[in-house]
Amino acid sequence: MKAEEVVAGILLALLLIYVVAINPDIFRISRVGYSIEFKFEEKTYFIWTNRWVDVAIQAFMLFATATALSALFREEKVEEAEEEVVVEGGEG
Amino acid sequence: MFLQVFYANVALVMILIGFYCIASKRNLLKIVIGIEIITIGVNLNILAMGLMENSVEPLAQEMAIVSIAIGAAVAAVSLSILINVYRHYKTLDTRKLRRLRW
């Protein structure tokens, strides 16, 4: 229970920092040439023409995730004598 | 303008709920759920920052879509590591793990 109180205190402090730091006037100080006519729903090719690198890298990331899952669920052969681990007590 | 500030605050509340979940819960699955809640909060903030009259800016929508996919990828990797943790310890209690104190 002690730990949770500490956590709640930290969160309240964060909230206070936020309220002090961010005032609502920050939004939309200076928009670079945004036109209200340009809507995503009408021009969905936007994502393929202007931001295709993001989508392509995201696809490679899903590939990396699939590879990661197959690495983490692979069949393991019987383990041999491994390097010895030193565990120090009470630190970290 | 008004809705922007409102949603920015909702996003911040979601992020704080996620932090609270990670910091106070003793279960590893709850930690993963906390990370996902933070991801949702950040996505909400991205959309709030791009909120116009009745629509959201295209760049903000693209960022939110990619960010959702990234969150799912992180969830998949973390759950598969978690299955391996469970195979070793037969428990999900953080207090039983040897070095997992931060």
Next chain:
Amino acid sequence: MNPMLPLLTLLGGSVATPLVGMFSRKIRFEKIRDAWAILAFLVTTCYFSYLIYSGKLPLYYAVKLEPSWASIEIRIDSFSAYMSLIFSFLGLMVSIYSVGYMSGETGLDEYYALLLTLVAGMIGVTMANDLFTLYVFWELMCISSYTLVSFRKHRWEAVEAGFKYLVMSTIGSLIALYSISLLYGIAGTLNFSELSQIISSGAESISTSTLYFIIAMIIAGFGVTAAIVPFHTWLPDAHPAAPSSISAMLSGVVIKTGAYVIFRSLYAVFFPTEFLYGHILILFGLLTMSVANIMVILQKDIKRFLAYSSIANMGYIILGLGVSTYIAHFYPSDIAAVSLALLGSLFHVLNHAVGKGLLFLGAGCFIKQAKTRNIAKLEGIGRKMPVSAVSFSVGLLNLAGVPPMSGFWSKFFIIIAMLSHPKDTLLHTSTIVFVVNILVAAGYYLWLLQRITLRKPGEQLSKIREVSPSMVIPVAILACICILLTLFIAPVLDLISGPVEALIGYLHKPEAIGGV
């Protein structure tokens, strides 16, 4: 030359690795897969070497379509090329090393595929000129490294450290993404050059405290991976638990990527002449190196020892960055000191990447033969494994900063920059702390050198032989590079002056950096 070429090489190589692995198992010669990964890294290394040699930088791949503020931009300037060269070169060394080191393990197709995506992610981070693209590449790197840390999943240590790394690093990335979204709310774009113009031109209409909040979140978020001290606790668990080749990757370059993002975003977006964060960075750097140097002395495990000393070296790098921004803010006319601090910091990035990569790979050689990580049981192993031990000693001498070696010069430049304003109390006192830390670090590196190579080997080490050539060769190459960096220090400093000028250039002509 197309700037997308290295990314395409690495990512395409990564996708093709399982196919090559299948083919190589079919003809019963599995080394083809290893050669495939080595080839991909070799192409990338040659590409960046040529790019730096030809001097045709910066190089753009810009899609400037209808809403130009929302288009991606890939930009290689000399800073990116310098970092990418380090990344791909260490990747090459690690992949050669893995041929011998990982030969007894299963799942090598996935291992090489993830190694390639890891380096592709890091190179993409250096090449992205848009904060969200940078974040996507960053997550590509992070996901590969989580899996590689817990790659030996049959051991409790690996999965536990992997999970800890995942939680801390993901929270850091999400904090960074939150700050990126706030920046987007302020400026409406995420392109570096447009962001810097908006923030510097509209600085009086934007709430300053919000910008400082964003700076703090960027430093904290990417600082988790850069292992700045309050956020460093994943590192001493993750580095020992990973295979030694991956430890070399993590310690040599992955944590440098975090430092890179902090360097780039601070210099390109939040000009240090306008914002004051240098003293915070100096304090963080001093805290990082002091805590890490105290923790190193307590370690009994050789890889934990090296991991904590990596944190200390990140402290030096962050200190160099902090000194340069501090001087740029308070003494904006003193360009020489700013560039000297940056030069020392970036040179230390190179020294530490080569040196710590060498140390982890050498420690991997010892661990592979002796089957223990306990320093007390590894005493005197150097006499049985002469080539590895000599290379390991060169790396230790380099990082200890013994005067003729290049590791001395990088720290020396930072100290000279700190002493350039003798009336400044903060710089003055932090110099003292820095020098004490360097002396402590030199002490424990030489102590480790003495224990590994000079003592008489014990009974349990009597059957030890030298490791296979594929493991010795990269270690020897890295040791040669340490010596070459020392001998040819002038051309190396010429090479690093390119990145320094690229960073300094942000300060003085902010309107000219768009360059589209």
Next chain:
Amino acid sequence: MDMVIFHYLFSVLTIIFALITVELKDLLKSILAFAVMNIFVSVVFYLMGAPYVAVFQLSVYAGGVTVLLLAFMHVRGGEKSEG
């Protein structure tokens, strides 16, 4: 202006279900609350005027991630509530 009430309503529902997800002891029920929370989040996204993001949120989170979490519970078996 009456649309603002929907914005309030679904935001509050999202926060309430997030708290329920965090506080429930039973992991299975907690995962189900997580799915419900995602549905409300996607409604919020739709109200904000981002229907594509709403669809992605619904399919990836309320579908995919929830199924992943449930599959994890199945693989794990054994204890159902947090210790």
